[in-house]
Amino acid sequence: MTLKSASMQRAVLRLAHYAFCFLLLAVVLVPIHIGVFGGFKSMGELMTDPLGFPSPFDPSKYLDLLTGAQGSFWRALTNSLVIAMFTVALTLAVCVMAAFALARIQFRGNALFRNYFMLGLLFPLAVAILPLYLQIRNMHLLDKYLGVILPQTAFQIPMSVLLLRGFFVGIPKDLEDACAIDGYGPLGFLTKMVLPLSTPILSTVAILVLVASWNNFFLPLLIFNANIKFTLPMGVMEFQGQHASEWNMILAYLILAMIPAVALFVAGQKYIVAGLTGGAVKG
Missing domain, CATH: 1.20.5 (Single alpha-helices involved in coiled-coils or other helix-helix interfaces)
Known part of the structure; x- marks a missing residue:
């Protein structure tokens, strides 16, 4: 029973x-x-x-x-692609060097700098929107790609450094000693050994940053006034305003806008899992 x-x-x-x-x-x-x-x-x-x-x-x-007979889909797609690619490249360039220094180089204040980077996780974009806008205006970056790329990169740095540092810490010390015996310093160790071994985490960070940039609506809305610079999320807003009664057309635009990010995320999901688990043991 x-x-x-x-x-x-x-x-x-x-x-x-x-x-x-x-x-x-x-x-x-x-x-x-x-x-x-x-x-x-x-x-x-x-x-x-x-x-x-x-x-x-x-x-x-x-x-x-797709043929351009309605709206400006390809223009918005190109804007999103340019901004996303430069955001990813700049984020990786900055975060790889910062994470490597925090993970493999012992110096006074290492823990302080690491905690300083982590504080960025507690600092949402909405809190900084007014001073950020004033700073971008003073730098004459309104209606320019850099006005979106630089802030996006800044807000992606904390999480990216956290992920990269966790992976870099797990690379065996013996490999670093072998590079030192061959005459390579820290920069040589980074370029010859760390980066080739870090493909999973680099792919993870690149995909996460790209998807975040692709879906970003608030920052481009703040920076861009000319519709020729609108990204896809802003293009959806503009298109919906122009075709408010044509929901079939709006749905078609939404689906086309989703496809690139979803396809990239699906194609890179194995790298995301490998990258996130690669630095999970040590941190």
Whole structure:
């Protein structure tokens, strides 16, 4: 009787687990389903049957966006790509050197500098928005890519340094000694040994920074006034204002704007897992 009760309890728990997973899956997939197929529907069909499949499929909305007949999708995509690429490159250049110094070079104040970097995790963008805007204006960077790239890089530094330092600390000391015997100093050890071994964590940081830059709306909204500089999130806002009654067109734009970041994240997820777990033992 006890075994039977335990078996029934496990079955109920398994059923509840599956039910929760299906519910969570529906919460995630239903909006995506409406967005993807909504772009293939007419407005009447979208309003009357938002969850159904298009009948017939009408790809004209997606084609209009991709061919430039509607809106400025490619211009916004290019702006987002330029800003994201330069943000990633600058973040990696700064954070690799800072993390290497904190992880492999012993100097007075090492712990102080490390804690100073970590304090940046407690400093949200919204708190700094007014002084940040004034500083960017004084530097004459309004309506310029650098006005977004530099602040984005600054706010990505704390987490990036934390991840990179955790990985660099785990690299064996014997490798550093071997490089020293071969005549390489700290810079040679960094370029010849640390960076080639750090592909997982470098890829992790690059993808996380790129996705954060891609999805950033508040900072470009603050810096850019000319719509020729708008990024994809701002392009969605502008497009929605121009086509407020055409929800099928808006859904098509949203899905196209999501594809690059989602594709990159899916393609790099193995590097993200490897990078995050690579520095999990030592820190």
